[in-house]
Amino acid sequence: MTTLDYIVLIGYFVSITTFGIWISRKIRTSDSYFRGGRKFKWYIMIGQAFGVGTHAEMPVAQTGATFSNGFATIWYQWKNMLITPFYWLIAPFYRRSERTTVGEIIEDRYGSAMGMVYSVFAISFFVFNMGVMLQGAAKVISVATGNLV
Incomplete structure (x- = not known):
């Protein structure tokens, strides 16, 4: 990496950290974090x-x-x-x-046991889905780089 690359990388990290600190001052509750204080x-x-x-x-x-x-x-x-x-x-x-998530809606409607069933299913599905996506991305990157990565 050249000096310009390091300058750009450090500038990016400084700007994204500054932006994060600035935004964090506006967030006071979990509602404002997850749903933007319902102001979208x-x-x-x-x-x-x-x-x-x-x-x-x-x-x-x-x-x-x-x-x-x-x-x-x-x-x-x-x-x-x-x-x-x-x-x-x-x-x-x-x-x-x-409500913020589908799991909360299911729990309100059908009870905590069904909310737990949904949560276990959703977590299992997304772990499997993420594995498939990462494997697919790895294959694409491997082919694109001539098996160098």
């Missing part, structure tokens, strides 16, 4: 919903599915464009419930 504008909520429907894992998964099952599976990706408006329809429900 509608366009931020739409962006968040779109981000939930389309995330970084999708290109890797879609490429693998297309390779395995043929080009017709590329249409599977379009489901996100159809599902994302559904998020906008259920957003008022989440806002009125004053």
Whole structure:
């Protein structure tokens, strides 16, 4: 790395730390941390919903599915464009419930035992999902770098 690289890297760390300290002074409760104190504008909520429907894992998964099952599976990706408006329809429900996670809603509705079942399932699913995403990313990086990494 050159001197310029180090300067840019140190500048980045200083600026991101300064920004974090500045923002942390505005956060007083868990509500303001997790939900922004319920001050998000509608366009931020739409962006968040779109981000939930389309995330970084999708290109890797879609490429693998297309390779395995043929080009017709590329249409599977379009489901996100159809599902994302559904998020906008259920957003008022989440806002009125004053809950942060789906697990809290399930616990309120069906009891603590079902909330625990959901939590165990969700954690297991996301651990497996993260493993698959990391393995896929590792294969892509390995091929892209000629097995140097």
